[in-house]
Amino acid sequence: MNLKDWYWRRWIRRHDCKLSTPVSAFGKRARLTLEQGVRIGDVAVGVATYEVSIGAHTYMRSDGSLDVVASIGRYCSIGSAVVIGQEKHAHPSDWLSTHPFQFTDTQWQYDQPRKPARVGHDVWIGQGAMIMEGVEVGTGSIIATRALVTQDVPPYAVVAGFPAKVIRYRYPEDVIERLLASRWWERDTQQLVDLPLHDALACLEQIEGLAPARYSRIDVTRKGCKVLAVQ
Structure with a gap:
């Protein structure tokens, strides 16, 4: 190198x-x-x-x-x-x-x-x-x-x-639609890891209130x- x-x-x-x-x-x-x-x-x-x-x-x-x-x-x-x-x-x-x-x-x-x-x-x-x-x-x-x-x-x-x-x-079609609508990948990672990540449906109930991520x-x-x- x-x-x-x-x-x-x-x-x-x-x-x-x-x-x-x-x-x-x-x-x-x-x-x-x-x-x-x-x-x-x-x-x-x-x-x-x-x-x-x-x-x-x-x-x-x-x-x-x-x-x-x-x-x-x-x-x-x-x-x-x-x-x-x-x-x-x-x-x-x-x-x-x-x-x-x-x-x-x-x-x-x-x-x-x-x-x-x-x-x-x-x-x-x-x-x-x-x-x-x-x-x-x-x-x-x-x-x-x-x-x-x-x-x-x-x-x-x-x-x-x-x-x-x-x-x-x-996932079933309705869950896919909810996941796409949530745009969870735009949320702050440090807050995402506090969610029950093993349960996608439970996460969807809490994602909306999370802070947006800001990346360099x-x-x-x-x-x-x-x-x-x-x-």
Whole structure:
């Protein structure tokens, strides 16, 4: 690790976040906006990554990648070797060849269509799962280990398979509606932990009176880091 990477890693830790990926390994246009409490392992933040916001208390284990993705919500639990925003059109399928020799330092230009993936709040993504670009992963959902997610995932659904399909929902429809309406992830964490967290229905009765959370944010790019306004 060079001196610049060492400095910014320590700077990020001082601002209550963790990022194991060296900033020098970022793609030129990549920008991560991290809320307080984010913990990210050594993941690829490459040429397909542009601006990605990651919400408070979300963690992501190492060996995965952030590709064509715009946002990941708060309180997400993301396992190792997870790929979010896997490109669908990185290579042309209707040219003479699929190989990039055709548009690398030539007169031809391949403008691949890109639509970023988005991950809601409180999403649990198992080890080795892959979420394709353009997919919307709903709040409260669970993505099983090694699932291939090619379509939008409804809130509080549990999906598994290759390709992934809904196998069940975590709660009845009326409870899901109440959980989404509560927007509990916007409440102060220190007050949330005083609730009966083992009983979602009991928590819903008490969430409304809790104080809103206020988190500091930082921007991380290949050039370095800076503090943003509190939200």
